[in-house]
Amino acid sequence: MSFALRTAAVALLLGTAAPALAEIKIGATVSETGPASSLGDPEAKTLRMLVEEINAAGGVLGEKIKLIAYDDAGDPNKARTFATRLIEDDEVVAIVGGSTTGTTMSIMKVVAEAEIPFISLAGAIEIVDPVQTWTFKTPHTDRMACAKIFENMKTSGITRIGMISGSDGFGSSMHKQCLQIIGDYGIEVLVDETYGPTDADMTPQLTNIRGKEGVQAILNAGFGQGPAIVTRNYGQLGIKTPLYQSHGVASKAFIELAGPASNGVKLPGTAILVANLLKQDDPQYGVVNAYKKAYEDKNGSPASTFGGYAHDGLRLLVDAIGRAGKAEPKAIRDAIEQTKGYVGVTGIVNMSPTDHLGLDLTAFRMLEIKDGNWALAQ
Amino acid sequence: MRLSSKHLTLLILAAIVLVAPLGFPSNFYYRIGSLIFVNGLAVTGLVILIGFAGQISLGHAGFAGIGAYACALAPQYLGLHPALAMLLGTALSAAIAWLIGRPILRLQGYYLAVATLGFGILVTMVLANEAPITGGPDGHDVPELGLRKLLETIGIDLSNAQFWYAFTGLFLLAGAWLALNLHDSPSGRALRALHDSEIAARTVGVDVARYKLSAFVLSAVYASLSGSLLALMNKFITPDAAGFLHSIELVTMTVLGGASSVPGAVAGAALLTLLPQVLTALQDYEHMILGLIMMLVMIFMPAGLVPSLSRLLRGRT
Numbered sequence: 001m002s003f004a005l006r007t008a009a010v011a012l013l014l015g016t017a018a019p020a021l022a023e024i025k026i027g028a029t030v031s032e033t034g035p036a037s038s039l040g041d042p043e044a045k046t047l048r049m050l051v052e053e054i055n056a057a058g059g060v061l062g063e064k065i066k067l068i069a070y071d072d073a074g075d076p077n078k079a080r081t082f083a084t085r086l087i088e089d090d091e092v093v094a095i096v097g098g099s100t101t102g103t104t105m106s107i108m109k110v111v112a113e114a115e116i117p118f119i120s121l122a123g124a125i126e127i128v129d130p131v132q133t134w135t136f137k138t139p140h141t142d143r144m145a146c147a148k149i150f151e152n153m154k155t156s157g158i159t160r161i162g163m164i165s166g167s168d169g170f171g172s173s174m175h176k177q178c179l180q181i182i183g184d185y186g187i188e189v190l191v192d193e194t195y196g197p198t199d200a201d202m203t204p205q206l207t208n209i210r211g212k213e214g215v216q217a218i219l220n221a222g223f224g225q226g227p228a229i230v231t232r233n234y235g236q237l238g239i240k241t242p243l244y245q246s247h248g249v250a251s252k253a254f255i256e257l258a259g260p261a262s263n264g265v266k267l268p269g270t271a272i273l274v275a276n277l278l279k280q281d282d283p284q285y286g287v288v289n290a291y292k293k294a295y296e297d298k299n300g301s302p303a304s305t306f307g308g309y310a311h312d313g314l315r316l317l318v319d320a321i322g323r324a325g326k327a328e329p330k331a332i333r334d335a336i337e338q339t340k341g342y343v344g345v346t347g348i349v350n351m352s353p354t355d356h357l358g359l360d361l362t363a364f365r366m367l368e369i370k371d372g373n374w375a376l377a378q
Numbered sequence: 379m380r381l382s383s384k385h386l387t388l389l390i391l392a393a394i395v396l397v398a399p400l401g402f403p404s405n406f407y408y409r410i411g412s413l414i415f416v417n418g419l420a421v422t423g424l425v426i427l428i429g430f431a432g433q434i435s436l437g438h439a440g441f442a443g444i445g446a447y448a449c450a451l452a453p454q455y456l457g458l459h460p461a462l463a464m465l466l467g468t469a470l471s472a473a474i475a476w477l478i479g480r481p482i483l484r485l486q487g488y489y490l491a492v493a494t495l496g497f498g499i500l501v502t503m504v505l506a507n508e509a510p511i512t513g514g515p516d517g518h519d520v521p522e523l524g525l526r527k528l529l530e531t532i533g534i535d536l537s538n539a540q541f542w543y544a545f546t547g548l549f550l551l552a553g554a555w556l557a558l559n560l561h562d563s564p565s566g567r568a569l570r571a572l573h574d575s576e577i578a579a580r581t582v583g584v585d586v587a588r589y590k591l592s593a594f595v596l597s598a599v600y601a602s603l604s605g606s607l608l609a610l611m612n613k614f615i616t617p618d619a620a621g622f623l624h625s626i627e628l629v630t631m632t633v634l635g636g637a638s639s640v641p642g643a644v645a646g647a648a649l650l651t652l653l654p655q656v657l658t659a660l661q662d663y664e665h666m667i668l669g670l671i672m673m674l675v676m677i678f679m680p681a682g683l684v685p686s687l688s689r690l691l692r693g694r695t
Binding site: 074077 | 404406409410509515613614658
């Protein structure tokens with residue numbers, strides 16, 4: 001394959017020429033505008049902020065980092081074009097980005113061919129399972145959220161649940177992944193209900209769940225307004241069994257939409273949501289609060305989980321470049337794969353050849369809504 | 379024999395496709411070239427519909443989506459070779475265009491626009507919502523066409539980007555050749571007659587309904603092929619390919635380049651594919667500059683880029 005050969009030649013050239021340039025080029029393509037801008041915008045801001053920070057502190061390997069960032073507007077076709085441009089034209093040594101699963105899937109095919117390490121910022125488990133040589137990712141997966149919830153249920157002695165899931169992409173994916181692992185926790189789904197993404201009333205489904213003998217808890221896998229309506233209906237019906245929501249609603253907007261019925265709802269969330277509640281001796285305390293403060297001081301808007309993904313992506317990369325000792329794609333890739341004990345905003349990362357995500361369940365905190373605010377659940 | 383303007387246009391197009399790579403510093407430029415060709419193919423279809431027959435469609439990306447997903451799904455569920463899947467997608471698009479075209483083309487002006495718009499949105503919704511089959515909004519993998527490996531065995535060794543540049547370029551040239559031939563044929567004249575006045579065309583014996591329908595079906599075939607090529611080139615497709623924005627983009631390319639001109643189609647596609655890449659340096663102003671260029675072209679060159687420029691040149695000499 002002449003293409004691979006040429007890319008290898010370019011990579012080699014880069015590896016040897018980089019010191020002369022005194023600049024390490026890192027590429028990014030995120031969805032700064034478009035339908036996924038709520039993800040891509042904080043990601044882009046975080047990347048720019050961090051590169052400034054790292055360069056002000058002397059860069060890495062004595063060289064400054066140059067960030068080349070493009071806005072793919074959430075369009076996988078554009079993401080592919082920009083990934084090609086980053087590799088072929090800008091000659092970056094690694095790429096961070098891919099805000100959505102679609103854009104990530106597009107970029108993955110380009111980096112695999114060009115043999116450039118890529119750290120994705122998208123959620124789907126398909127990105128790292130099966131493991132692709134050149135692709136890593138920082139966000140936790142739906143399956144981990146399921147595991148965290150089931151773990152909490154198990155300690156509370158809950159073994160039989162009713163499930164209600166949105167039929168949109170998020171809801172159906174999480175539903176599927178929850179059912180794949182639920183057996184490991186000895187938990188059984190007695191009623192399995194769904195609702196459409198635009199449904200305005202979930203009372204019938206909840207009545208069904210309430211009517212089923214032996215249901216000890218309700219799990220709602222969903223994203224957007226659906227879970228807020230489920231929570232409201234749950235309150236209206238006066239259901240007493242505990243309600244678990246997913247990480248898909250871990251935002252202030254959910255509490256506001258769901259109203260007082262959200263009190264007592266449990267859900268898995270990231271450390272950054274409860275940065276002020278973390279204990280001083282929490283391993284993530286320092287990094288989470290430092291990032292949150294820096295981001296909010298600079299941008300004037302609250303730091304989000306998504307910005308945290310970008311923070312970890314870039315920091316992991318820079319850390320790997322430092323350990324690799326040279327800014328050469330293959331060496332960087334190997335170094336990322338050997339990452340051990342890196343403490344990030346999302347969690348503590350331990351990569352391996354069979355795990356290109358490297359997070360464990362401690363990346364999620366079990367949260368409980370108390371008086372319209374987040375609290376750490378027991 | 380004197381070269382007709384049709385052959386001249388084709389020769390110039392072919393020369394551009396052939397010569398341009400000499401100045402390409404990297405594979406990225408081949409990628410941009412193939413994107414221009416893929417878009418240009420769909421836009422050429424729209425030139426037949428909008429420029430020749432005078433009908434508007436705001437849902438043609440829907441056909442691109444059908445072509446694209448045929449290449450993604452038929453190999454998986456029917457075990458078809460991707461090349462056959464492409465043909466299947468084309469046939470499917472043509473059949474759907476024929477079915478919906480019959481009632482839809484009775485409508486005129488903005489009613490037609492809204493009806494086609496609805497069709498495009500419908501396709502996107504089906505692709506996004508039938509997640510168990512289509513993979514939903516997260517998209518679906520598309521298998522390798524395999525033609526490049528075949529060429530390799532007979533000694534033609536091209537990089538992936540180079541292969542797609544050549545392959546899509548051939549499709550564009552064939553599409554342009556067909557459209558140019560149509561323009562000068564009796565059918566083309568009938569289409570242009572009904573463009574100017576349906577009543578007049580009917581009076582001189584043109585079967586208006588039939589010609590409108592054939593133009594619609596033909597342009598759907600172009601769009602479907604362009605969608606298939608995009609899917610096979612990217613090896614991955616999402617419902618965005620069928621989306622409303624893509625439809626609008628295609629119509630904008632058509633009108634910008636010159637709705638009645640085949641080389642205009644290519645110029646429009648080239649301009650709108652290249653500009654976002656050129657303007658990345660001015661990221662914050664990208665959309666403003668794009669909008670400004672489009673407004674200026676429409677104000678000072680209402681016939682579109684290529685027809686206006688060629689008239690200007692002819693006026694000078």
